[in-house]
Amino acid sequence: MKQLHSFLVFSDLWPFDLKDRAFKALVLSSVVGLTIVFSKHLSLPETALSAYLVLFAVRPGAFETIGIAIALIFAALFAVGFLTLAIMATSGQPALRIPLMFVTAFGCFCLASGSSEGAVFTTAGMIIFEVLSGLDVIPFPDLVLRGMFWLIAVVMLPMSLLIVSQLILGRLPLSFVRNELGLRQKVLDARDAGDPSSKRVLRSFFLTSPRGLTKPLQQVRNSGFLLSSFPQWEALSDGTARNLALSLQNVLPHPIEMPVGGKTPRVNVRRTNDEKTPFSPDIRFALAATLAVGISYIVFLLLKWPEIHTITITTFLISISTKHETYYKAGLRMAGFFAGALITISTLLWVIPEIENASQLGLVCSVVLFPAAWIALSNEVVSYVGLQIALVFLLTVVNSPGPEIDLTIAWGRFCGILLGTLIVTVVFQTFLADRPEVRIGKQLSTLRRRNAARTFDQRGDGEEMLELIDQVAALRRLIFIARKDPTQTPSSKIALDSLWINTNRLFVEIVNRTRPLNQKAQNVPPNSRGRAS
Structure with missing residues (x-):
């Protein structure tokens, strides 16, 4: 850590x-x-x-x-x-x-x-x-x-x-979206060019600096602009988003390989929610x-x-x-x-x-x-x-x-x-009694449901993948900050360790459920079940 x-x-x-x-x-x-x-x-x-x-x-925008x-x-x-x-x-x-x-x-x-x-x-x-x-x-x-x-x-x-x-x-919504999509394209270009610092660039951008595009994209739509008018979006929508996500699997840091005890327990969110407070x-x-x-x-x-x-x-x-x-x-x-x-x-x-x-x-x-x-x-x-x-x-x-x-x-x-x-x-x-593993577990469950419910719309799949990756990066940071608290009980630390691993697995699932948008739509994309690398 x-x-x-x-x-x-x-x-x-x-x-x-x-x-x-x-x-x-x-x-x-x-x-x-x-x-x-x-x-x-x-x-x-x-x-x-x-x-x-x-x-x-x-704020960012x-x-x-x-x-x-x-x-x-x-x-x-x-x-x-x-x-x-x-x-x-x-x-x-x-x-x-x-x-x-x-x-x-x-x-x-x-x-x-x-x-x-x-x-x-x-x-x-x-x-x-x-x-x-x-x-x-x-x-x-x-x-x-x-x-x-x-x-x-x-x-x-x-x-x-x-x-x-x-x-x-x-940066108003139109400018903000263009800048963010262009920045993602630059990150991918740095990787493709064999830049020796590309590993740090990829880690830095997707682990420490996620930027949600949901609000500005919605604001752009409401203002009457079409996403197809963005050159950066055209590049990303043609499979760039998937390639960019795939390139991250082997460079994201995984400092916690296995939690204490050698197993990956699941956090029982329902049981904890029923505890009377x-x-x-x-x-x-x-x-x-x-x-x-x-x-x-x-x-x-x-x-x-x-x-x-x-x-x-x-x-x-x-x-x-x-x-x-x-x-x-x-x-x-x-x-x-x-x-x-x-x-x-x-x-x-x-x-x-x-x-x-x-x-x-x-x-x-x-x-x-x-x-x-x-x-x-x-x-x-x-x-x-x-x-x-x-x-x-x-x-x-x-x-x-x-x-x-x-x-x-x-x-x-x-x-x-x-x-x-x-x-x-x-x-x-x-x-102030706090159970961060419960709150983070709820957010992780929500992201899993969203990933499972993706419709693979011809224009929305790459956008949704980028949004989910941003939210997974934010969840990683929450787990990291919670894990730094020395007052956490041993059971909480084990739960946070398992959440870290499960969050990394969710990242791979999101990537594997994303296909280049120039392929024909399928009900279930190939490799829909991911494994943690």
């Missing part, structure tokens, strides 16, 4: 499509810099949060990013409307206000856990909690209400800039996340240290994972925290004193955060490091009326981020 981990990190930080990654990172860091410049000139509060939301909202940006704007509008009613109803009554803070946080975490884009609900919950808790420091509801409406601008400014950048420079997984997650927020809030009140207000912000922003992901991401957070702290201190000591205006600050932040944006555009194996570097840097350097060099404030914000990270990690590990 250590060898695979090193390979995953290296391959994703140095991807096959270097120019595309560099361009996206440049666009993101530029939007972050513009957000800081406009926010400073407009004297908006929480500049750091505005800038961080740019990296927080970005332009339409997905635009959708998340619009959703975050509506989440901010909802939060402000809810806060107006809440402050009017609980003014001068802490006994009502504080329970309302935690009930709202719990509800937002429930919605976040059950949604594919939980960041939207988490952001809304964070805004509501932070504003209501601000009454502890500023006991003037009218003043808080006036300042609260600036929060709309705090979210709307970066999201508007992000939307404009994606419309002008991002007091709450659903979404409610258990929301309870654990709300408990972490509560502990952070109590620590903030007890220490009476205003500079560590980042403790609750951090708790909201990182409480978006399951238990087994929490341990793995805790290591990424710590790595990102220390890297971000080192970069931040260096910037405060040697760069910030030379800055004279907000434009220079925005330029410095764009340059400094370019590597963080590069890392954040990776997949979850390493991307959290980039987000954490950006969070530490922005909350420490940017979130003030002007460029600052006060290391006392920086130290307080460092401590708040570190304490929030530790609290979430400990609470999730202690109170």
